[in-house]
Amino acid sequence: MLIKKLTDANGLPGNEGEIRSIIKEELEGHVDSMLTDRMGNLIVTKNAGKPGKHIGLSAHMDEVGMLVKRVEDSGLIRMGLFGLDPRILPSKIVVIGKDKVKGVIGTKPVHMTKADERAKAIELDALYIDIGASSKEEAEKSVSMGDFVYFDSEFTEFGEHKIKAKALDDRAGCGIIIEVLKSDIKTPVTAVFCVQEEVGLRGSMAAANRVSADMFVNLEGTVSADMPPNEDYEKVTVLGDGPALSLIDRSSVYLKEYVNKMTAVAEENAIPYQFRRTGAGGTDAGNYHTAHGGTPVIGVAVPCRYLHSPVSVMDKRDYENAIKLVKAFINKYGEEQ
Amino acid sequence: MAVNTALLKKVCEIIGPSGHEEHIRAAILEDLKGYYDDYKVDALGNLIVHKKGDGPKMMLAGHMDQIGFMVTHIDNEGFLRFSNIGGFDPFLLVSRRVVFANGVQGVIRCERLDDFRKDLSQNKLYIDIGACCGDCAKKLVKIGDIAVYSASCQVDETKVMTPALDDRLGCFIMMEALKQLKAPKFDCYFVFTVQEEVGLRGAKTSVYNVDPEYGIAYDVTLAFDTPKALKFPMKMGGGACIKIKDNSVLCSREVINLMEKAAKDNNIKYQLEILEGGGTDAGAMNISKSGVLSGVISVATRYVHSDAEMCAISDIEDSINLTVKVLEMGA
């Protein structure tokens, strides 16, 4: 399954090569051209030069995670974080670097802690990875500074229609674009698989200057808070209610005219959709809509619970409906004059 | 069958904190006359009532003792200092009325404190019986005398509210079950235990002597259905509670299954109970000798260890019925 392959792979900001290779392999034979720019963004064209509106698609390849910051004399490893909440680290198994060295993140035994200590978060400084090495020298035989560290989290299907995986933000978006590019769309499309979204939307800053399209659709894995005790208005998105369309966030105001085009397509094709009910967060869309004197953008996202954790959860049906929706949108508005 | 609320009221209003169970024991024995094969009172004061049955030995335990106060000092002004018998929250005690075995009434008050919220502890509390001086006080009350909450037992169609529901209610359920019992498939020992509130002591000695294979304790448990309560499952009016765990025991699955089957087969309303703290006589039975397969039937009660312990009449009825059916069903 494509989404399993994409989420099992690892790609920290600035280190997206593994993801890029998978995408290139998947798209081989389905597109006209593939270009990797100096930052590592992968820019793909299909149906270039054919008649129709030129629609841009974008998703980011990078994910939140950790890397090896320092190996201590004791052989214990200190880590640096990208966008992770340190509170999710204790009591986990991690895998380090290309050799996939296993390690554990433990904590002080509960017997040695007081209640007020347990009420506070454990700080990153108090955490480390233990690979069983007894010295720095021994540890450095298999681990180097800068090595990627990821959670030992298997892609799992569970419950009703649910998927648990790491990095659904934004391999879900990558997967949607791949499926769209493999389909029989007829009009010109340029897809951008960005780097470094999680460290400040940086890959798309460069990509937006290179690619000039009539409009951009940005694909994301977005926040869901549809669990108790949250009230309906606090849920942001709800799993299973369909792809979420953005109205506003910290990086973009999505022009109503274009949002309406998307909802019209959804309704014509009986695809469920919902609106993203928060203004928080930011996406690569912000860079596209302010580039080249302005480009309209639409945000389509798959709702995910526990975003930025190794146990993110999405509903397969939302993902599949997002693919359907984007395809139908291109088929309709690509041909618009 | 309707719950005999007159009897319930009677057993709830007899004074008997831990170590002082003689009156309640006499009342229970008197009431059960004619319903048992034999009985004995052991060295600690447990009342062990035997009802013969065809099957393995089963001990039922409900404790007769209640929480209370013991006078430790009488000062020259006539104020009484006291030790607690069982666990109290000092905040709940301030302004509570108490009654001594000889009928003398008093009220618990607190010394003046700079910061009541921070400084309050039990040794800041005293009992005022309205005596004019130490000598007058000593004519009414002596050091070592015991008192309990003085509130009466209030019963209406749906609820009962009284101090000492913990655990006269357990005793009451056992008494009523014994009276209704036809042909038990267990050899039943109904044990009305002493000194539960100070550490399950009566259950520990009585179970050693009875040496049963199965044990069921009867007690109140906490109801979590009041505003902003933690999300534990027990609710007042939710049926008899079949305990899964508390701080003293992980109940035997065999006994839990037995209770559930009896409840389902006979359409008796029940709920499953998980309690974080707390303990019951089952904790003592479980680890006696080679181990006793133990369970608990409890009643979800609001405001436990206050003078307004409250539970639903319907839950009492369900608990009695469940007990009878379990004993008649057998292992």
Add this chain to the structure above:
Amino acid sequence: MDTKKFVMSICDASGVSGYESEAAGIIKDAFAEYCDEVSIDRLGNVVAVKKGKGKAKVAFFSHMDEIGLVVLGLDKNGFVRFHQIGGYDQRTLLCQEVVIHGYSGEKVFGVIGIKPPHLQEPGDAEKSVKMSDMLIDTGYSEEKLKELVRTGDIITIKRKMIELKNEAVSGKALDDRACVAAMYECAKLLKDYNHDADVYFVATTQEEVGSMGAIVSTYNIEPDIGVALDVGFAKTPELKPSQCTEFNKGPVIEYGPNIHPKVADMFKEAAKEEGIPFQLEVYTGNTGTDARVVQVSRSGIASGLLALPLKYMHTSVETISVKDLKATGRLLQAFVKHLNGKDLEETLCL
């Protein structure tokens, strides 16, 4: 079975206090290969006997129960509220994958979620999330979930043991199944050895909630010497030197009021005779182990306590050294050997 393979098989099994049957089954079968009798008592303890010449009874106790979680109830939309059996640090539970052992017989997968950084309020990051605010996401609708899961169902962290460098292994429930495996190692070593004492290997239940299993099994066996084996705190950066012992330096022989001094001395002598590495530690109060209840069973038992150093106790990444584990097994064998030809009455005289 290879001892490392055995410890992996029992640690991956589930056996929360009071619900040890899955682990107990594996343990019973494994010991049957090396012992004369294996039985399970009323509270679920597995008791394996390797007969000697009947001159004395020595019992080793290692608990097979693990800490775990229990379903409190179902919330809207397929979420599960839970509570604990035994003591977790709530901070080790976020984003764990779990298995709910449903009353339906079905094992239901779930994850314990966390509010994503995007939605957190200022100050949230400094506080830990309370267990009472955590939820397990099962991915099921409430209606479907009701058929699978209910109040009282046991929950375990989904974890398979892994191997680290230097013969270290990490997993859940190494507290105290690592010591069950040490007893297994001893049983293997004693297979063809003639010893005076009858040796009882007891995998106890409910240690994490008050050593209920050890209370009952000690009463039943009534041993002359009862030795508890439990994991101890191995050195990690957050512990003070006085709180821990060394990792990979052998088992720890404990001294203190909860331990019969002659029993501890004999362990020390036995270790020296056989050249087994060991460490010493003193416990000033009641140990939080089965030794606490073994000592005061019946009319008093000569009690001993060995500790196997373990890192990150009560997390799902508890870590021990297989070298320490095997040395502990060898020490138990050496102890049994050491008792040969000894008059216990005299040896244990205080």
